[in-house]
Amino acid sequence: MGPARGRVYRTPILTALSYRFAVRTDDECLGRRVDAVFTGLRDPSAKAPAQHWYSLTAADGLAGTVDVLRDDESLARRVRPDDALGWVVWDVNRAAAEAGAEHLLFHSGAVEAAGTGILFPGASGSGKSTLVAGLVRSGFGYLTDELVAFDMASGMLLPYAKPITVKPGSFAVLSDMDPGAWPAPGSGHGTGQEWQVGVGEGTGLGIGTPCAPEFVIAPHFEPGAETTLNPLSETQAFFALAVNAVNLVGHGSVGTCALGRLAGECQCFSLAFSDLDEACCIILELVAGKAPRSPADTAGLEGAGRAP
């Protein structure tokens, strides 16, 4: 049995930072999946129309695959439905970074716990998405797994509840988050190269609220590594943030001072891990205790990060 077609499924307006978009598809199964994946970006208060429409339509000549378009522009052709979602997530991420350029943006994950913001700056492969997924599964509020927006005026981290992108290397440890098989067996839909895990209403994964960052934890996934959390000096923390800042050049000296404040005022650590549960436990304990780095380091934080 092939996928049910004919009717066009449309999402409501979705907002990624300040980028407004919507998705439509002529595939009922895919329509339901799109709804679930982008739940976290629904914005009932959005009044303005979508800036762009993404279309996922059956591809000609290769059953079970779809073409991905942004308005009239082709993003991908003849890809599996889950991979098509990955293309949309990728493009939304890019557009969100452009639209959110007023904020200082970091290539970083982030979660919230009782008003406390925790950043996980890191390059691709550092384990930040896996760590964020594990923490959100443990009850932390989800802010993002990829692109952190720091509002310099308010000093707050802003939620960007894109779907959590889980890579194959983390499928086993996050197996309970598997989006599952397509609801129409035999439709030709595969499971995709990555999982796009929706968050928010009805998913069991909560979204955090805007919050002040209090911890910066630079993750480093390394197979077989013992789980260790080590304090970072202000300089090391500044460096970890600076190399993962997406638009520091755009914010120049103001952004640099904001980086300095983050490095100086947050408790900053590096986290080496291979065991997700252990890593989540360490972070839970850290946030529960809010242990300072050390008396000497804490004393040194006074007046740090200021511009002359």
Add this chain to the structure above:
Amino acid sequence: MRREGATAVELDDNLALYDDVGQLLIMLNSSAALIWECCDGATTVDDMVRQLTVAHAGDAAEIAEDVRRTVVKLAELGLVVQTGP
């Protein structure tokens, strides 16, 4: 002397400098930071050497060479400009 347009952020023993003009972020250690701060248009390189020799035990000639190299590097990066002969 220090060129305008660079923002300094103090970080424990180091100094992060962001140059708005060259869009360059550079980290200076404490000695390089002291040299950069001394580039005020009045302090000479010899004065800097004297200050650093007092602050750091070591061979004065070696410190002098380090100071000159650092000033040249800061100039190459456009963070300081020559104001006198």
